[in-house]
Amino acid sequence: MKDCHIHLSSLVASVDPPEVFIEKAASAGIDGGTLMSLPPSSYREDSRRSQHWRDRLEYILEYTSHTPGFHPFFWIDPTEPDAFEQISSAASAGIWGYKCICNRYAPEACLKQFAAMAETGLPIHFHTGILFDHYASSKFTRPGAYECLLEVPNIRFALAHVGNPWVDEYVLLYAKFQAAMRNAPGVRRLRMFIDLTPGVTRLRRHDMFRMLLLSGYANPCSDIIWGTDCLFNSYDVKKTAFWLDFDKKLIGKVAEESRNNPDLYPQLPDDLWRRITEENLLAFYGKQP
Numbered sequence: 001m002k003d004c005h006i007h008l009s010s011l012v013a014s015v016d017p018p019e020v021f022i023e024k025a026a027s028a029g030i031d032g033g034t035l036m037s038l039p040p041s042s043y044r045e046d047s048r049r050s051q052h053w054r055d056r057l058e059y060i061l062e063y064t065s066h067t068p069g070f071h072p073f074f075w076i077d078p079t080e081p082d083a084f085e086q087i088s089s090a091a092s093a094g095i096w097g098y099k100c101i102c103n104r105y106a107p108e109a110c111l112k113q114f115a116a117m118a119e120t121g122l123p124i125h126f127h128t129g130i131l132f133d134h135y136a137s138s139k140f141t142r143p144g145a146y147e148c149l150l151e152v153p154n155i156r157f158a159l160a161h162v163g164n165p166w167v168d169e170y171v172l173l174y175a176k177f178q179a180a181m182r183n184a185p186g187v188r189r190l191r192m193f194i195d196l197t198p199g200v201t202r203l204r205r206h207d208m209f210r211m212l213l214l215s216g217y218a219n220p221c222s223d224i225i226w227g228t229d230c231l232f233n234s235y236d237v238k239k240t241a242f243w244l245d246f247d248k249k250l251i252g253k254v255a256e257e258s259r260n261n262p263d264l265y266p267q268l269p270d271d272l273w274r275r276i277t278e279e280n281l282l283a284f285y286g287k288q289p
């Protein structure tokens, strides 16, 4: 199974060597996914490591050269004056995607940078939902703030955490994107992926899966990916095993509800869990299964 959302924390000094990380991930059943670079200093300061973008890029590429199946995403603050140079350098250096957390800037103010990222053919992984940072960031992290991505042709992106707690807004945004592409085919071209990474707590998660899978606004089964928000400083095997088990059970329950009520709800594919934890992530990377 694949974990689409693994960080390198700027707050934790130690980092497991790649072979230890691989071993820990494997013991939770994870054999691939996304490793994100250290954040830029505008997100959070790291008192021990250089946060110059070239150093962050070099580190994530070197680390992932020893983690087969786990691929490098480069975290960019698109408001930095040399953002366009960072975008093209990272692409030609071999990253698999970009990471952006819009914590101090509106997504709408950076559409040119997102367009430059989309032009490389690589995906962008965004945070959505309340962010536990030290800025007044919620106006930039609500799902609705990402509606402007309609203006970026051919953008392929994921919105993480199902927009917690704005799940309804998130699902409707996904459905709106589908409608926009139907209304203006050839003009509006994008693909949004739904990153299930918590976020949404165990108390609300059943509702979230029901809203996502049974609402009937749009069928997202090919666009859902699964992740943990774990750190590769020290991968949390217990946490990963817990969420894998929890989500598999809940999705099974929702699938059963749809099967038992075919006149009420959309029918879900039998291989939904496999798609969510395996092949959908390849499609997000642009490597079509």
Ligand SMILES: [Zn+2]
Pocket: 005, 007, 160, 229
């Ligand atoms: Zn994260």
